[in-house]
Amino acid sequence: MLVVKNLIVEFKTHDGLFTAVKNISFKIDKGEVIGIVGESGSGKSVTSLAIMRLLEPSKSIIKGQILLDDINLLELRAREMRAIRGNRIGMIFQEPMTSLNPVLNCGSQVAEAIRLHKGLNNKEARQRTIELFKEVQLPRPEKIFEAYPHEISGGQKQRVMIAMALSCDPEILIADEPTTALDVTVQKTIIELLLRLKAERNMSLIFISHDLGVISEVADQVMVMYKGDVVEHGDIAQIFNNPQHPYTKGLLACRPSTAHHLKMLPTVSDFLRFDAGGEMVKTDFSIHDIQQKNAYSINQLLQRKVNLYSQEPFLRVQNLSKWYPVNDGFLQPVKNYVKAVDDVSFEVYRGETLGLVGESGCGKSTLGRSILRLIEPTSGTVLLENTNMQSLSTEQMRQMRKDIQIIFQDPYSSLNPRLTVGEAIMEPLRVHQLYNNNTERKERVMELLKRVNLNADHFNRYPYEFSGGQRQRVVIARALALQPKFIICDESVSALDVSVQAQVLNLLRELQEEFSLTYIFISHDLSVVKHIADRIIVMNKGAIEEVGDAEQVYYNPTKDYTKKLIASIPGMAKV
Numbered sequence: 406m407l408v409v410k411n412l413i414v415e416f417k418t419h420d421g422l423f424t425a426v427k428n429i430s431f432k433i434d435k436g437e438v439i440g441i442v443g444e445s446g447s448g449k450s451v452t453s454l455a456i457m458r459l460l461e462p463s464k465s466i467i468k469g470q471i472l473l474d475d476i477n478l479l480e481l482r483a484r485e486m487r488a489i490r491g492n493r494i495g496m497i498f499q500e501p502m503t504s505l506n507p508v509l510n511c512g513s514q515v516a517e518a519i520r521l522h523k524g525l526n527n528k529e530a531r532q533r534t535i536e537l538f539k540e541v542q543l544p545r546p547e548k549i550f551e552a553y554p555h556e557i558s559g560g561q562k563q564r565v566m567i568a569m570a571l572s573c574d575p576e577i578l579i580a581d582e583p584t585t586a587l588d589v590t591v592q593k594t595i596i597e598l599l600l601r602l603k604a605e606r607n608m609s610l611i612f613i614s615h616d617l618g619v620i621s622e623v624a625d626q627v628m629v630m631y632k633g634d635v636v637e638h639g640d641i642a643q644i645f646n647n648p649q650h651p652y653t654k655g656l657l658a659c660r661p662s663t664a665h666h667l668k669m670l671p672t673v674s675d676f677l678r679f680d681a682g683g684e685m686v687k688t689d690f691s692i693h694d695i696q697q698k699n700a701y702s703i704n705q706l707l708q709r710k711v712n713l714y715s716q717e718p719f720l721r722v723q724n725l726s727k728w729y730p731v732n733d734g735f736l737q738p739v740k741n742y743v744k745a746v747d748d749v750s751f752e753v754y755r756g757e758t759l760g761l762v763g764e765s766g767c768g769k770s771t772l773g774r775s776i777l778r779l780i781e782p783t784s785g786t787v788l789l790e791n792t793n794m795q796s797l798s799t800e801q802m803r804q805m806r807k808d809i810q811i812i813f814q815d816p817y818s819s820l821n822p823r824l825t826v827g828e829a830i831m832e833p834l835r836v837h838q839l840y841n842n843n844t845e846r847k848e849r850v851m852e853l854l855k856r857v858n859l860n861a862d863h864f865n866r867y868p869y870e871f872s873g874g875q876r877q878r879v880v881i882a883r884a885l886a887l888q889p890k891f892i893i894c895d896e897s898v899s900a901l902d903v904s905v906q907a908q909v910l911n912l913l914r915e916l917q918e919e920f921s922l923t924y925i926f927i928s929h930d931l932s933v934v935k936h937i938a939d940r941i942i943v944m945n946k947g948a949i950e951e952v953g954d955a956e957q958v959y960y961n962p963t964k965d966y967t968k969k970l971i972a973s974i975p976g977m978a979k980v
Contacts, residue, residue, distance in 0.1 A: 406609050407456070407494075407577055408432045412469040414448070414455050414633075422466070425451045427633040433577070438603065438610040440624030440641075442617055442656065444673075444902045445872065447630040449613045450499065453579045456611075457496055458486045473577075491522050495575035499582040501562035505554040511562075512538075512550025515569045522573040537568040541598060559765065560591035564598070571602065578603070579611045584619060585900060588764045588929040589973040596622050615902040617656050618975030621645060629653045651676040651688050658692045659907040661936035665700040666956070669914065670907035670936065710954075713939060718752035719923055720776075720891065725749045725785030727768075727775050745771040746782070747947040755890075758917065758924040760938030760955060762931050762970065768947040769927045770814075773893045776925070777809055778802060789891070807837055810884040814896035816876035820868040826879045827864030830854070833886050853882040857912060874905035881912065885920070893925045898933065910937055931967075932974050935959040943967045 414426035426448040433439045441449045454460050455467050458478060471478040478489065498504040506514055515537065516530035525533065531550070538546035541564040554562055563583060570578055580599060584592040600623060603610050612623050620627055620641075627644045629637040629652065637650040648654050655673030662670075675695055678686040701709075726749070728742040746768045753759045761769045775782040778794060787794045789809065797805060813819040820829055827850050834846045851861050857878040868876055877897060884892055894913065898906040914937065916922060928934050934941055934955070941958040943951040943966065951964045962968050 406433055406435045406437075406473075408470070408472040409452075409456070410470040410472065412452065412455060412471065413467070414451050414460070415466040415468075417464050417466070425633055426455065428469070429630075429633075429635045431628055431635070431638065433609050433611065435576070435609055436603070436607050437626070438600075438612060438624045440620035440627045441611065441613045441630060442615065442620050442627060443630035444615055444656075444904050446632070448633040449630050450581055452630075453496065453581050453611065453613060456579065457490055457494060459490075491518060491575070492573045493575055494577045494579065495570035495573065496579040497563075497566050497570045497581060497583045499585060501559070501566045502554060504566060505562060507554055510551050510553055511557065511565045515565065515572055518569055518572050533572070534568070537572055538565075540571070540602070541565075541568045542594075543568070558591075559587055560595065563587065563591075563595055567595075567598065567602075571606075574606070575608065577609045577611065579613070581613045582615070583612075584614070589931070589970060589975075590764055592619070592975070593973040599623070615904075616660075616975065617645070617903070618660055622975055629656070651678070651685070651690070654690065654692055656904060658695060659903040661910075661932045662696050663932065663935070663959070665696045666706060667696060667699045667936065668701055669699045669911045671695045671699065672907045672911070673904045710939070713754045713757050716754060719755040719757075719790060720753040721786075721788040722752070722776060723750050723786040723788070725772070725775060725787065726783045727771050727780065728783045744947045746775060749785075749944075749947075749949055751942060751949070751952065753891075753923060753925065755923055756917070756921055757940070758926055758938045760934035760941040761925055761927045761944065762929065762934045762941060763944035763950075764929060764970075767944040769944050770895050772944070773811065773895050773925060773927055777806075777811055777893060779811070807887040808890045809893075810887065810889040810891070811893045811895060812877075812880055812884050812897045814899060816873070816880045817868055819880055820876065822868055825865050825867055826871070827854075829868075830879070830883045830886055833883065837887060839887070849886070850882075853885055856885070856916075857882045858908075872905075874901055874909065877901065877905075877909055878912070881909075881916070885916065888920070889922070891923045891925075893927065895927045896929070897926075899928060899930065906933070913937065930974070931959060931970050943970070 409432065410430050412426055412429050413424065415422045415424050431439065441452065443449050456471055460467065467479055473489065473493065478486065505511065512531065512534050515534045519525055519530040519533050535546045535550060538549055543549050543561060543564050549557060549561065584595050587595065599610065612620065614620050624641050626640050628635055629650065631652045637644065637648065637653045644653065648657060652673060655676035658671035659673065676688060676690050678688050680686050725746060727746040728744050730739040731741045731743055732739050749772060761772065763769050774780045776787050794805065830850045830853060831846050834840060834849060840846045840849060850864065854861060854863055859875065859878055871879065898909050901909060917924060926934060926937055938955045940953065941955050942949055943958065945966050951958060951962060951967050958967060959971065962971060
């Protein structure tokens, strides 16, 4: 169906040509699914953009052959390629919010593609769009046709993108990270939807992901990419049961294990070794051996629980609620409330990590912000070391914030793009007038950068100059600047590569031991929460659904909702 031969992609930079894809070859048959997996920067998305001829010609050079039924796509003129793009090869882009035009309603964006490629009039294109919305199982398709992207959920936006990609009945569909940062339940429905549509239409599917667990659910064959090279390629059983390359072993090991309770997650660097010339050295490390080396013993786990729960609670949340009024218009009386958090009570112990898990909209982030008074709760009490936080004045609360911090979900949007990261980390030190002068503050910032495995020369760089994992380390350093006792981690690893996710989770655990930190760790991924948390609270529709020891909740859940969350975790999390 599609044959890629000796593909090379080079980008023109100030320092010369940078080779992003290095002489790779693969093919895909009709009705087949190939998974392309690797970390950010491995070349997997660049490969897909080269197939679609969506790379800027003035900034890139593509060599080799991309054959669609013996037609070399790289030799087609722009007008000829437009007839192929969409009609024969469709693409679902990674981030639906940035792929959809915010000033056009969702339906008109899909209808536009149908009019351009199929020659239908407005009425016919609208009808076809609504049919597609039904096919991708969007609720109330006529209403979603008129809705703007910001008015629908992340999962619904992804379904709109799938409908757009399918609108011209392509023979090959490229799905570039179509489930990244989605709830595990939404992720599962998107995967099931794509596989059903593939089977019904007998399409070929190129599925790109950084997560081998997700790939295990969809692919017939897997291609593992590392720094522009294909380092391993084979059928799904071969790659997962008998990986040969150290990098593949590292990616498989990065996912939280359910067979062991690990102190630290293995990372890719545990498996990769390089000689003095920078060439990769063959290693014989097994995933099982490295996991066993990092595992807690039963006695260690029991002793930790005794130490944690023999003390008085550090934080008490009592009957906390946050309700939002709903009315029919300006100056209209309130008729109802959205109960984002509804009568929630629990305790957290000093040095503990309490996991807070649930789908988007369950109230977990609202609960975290209400505890810190970033939003004011409707009712209830929060006691931190027996201090009633609701009774504190604005000035008293400002002083209290030295002890309580939050790591937000999106590090890029939580950093000021006009401040260097050094200034961003130094800012709270100035606000609270810590240290005698800026020289001493800068020394403290340098220590923090080093502690989160960044370099001193990063001080003068801006947020856009860092990768996602590095930005997450910057906001962790900022949260540590005031030497807090308690940190809320709000979806702090959800959008990261699994390899970077493992590094950040390990860092959070190291910092907890070093600084005696107490965490509330918020996530939609129960496998991640199970790894890092001592206890887990499962939230659903603003209320606590289930609470208990992390192992107990994961292996012996009592509520159907918890069972559904666990069943939605991609296959690799269960092996």
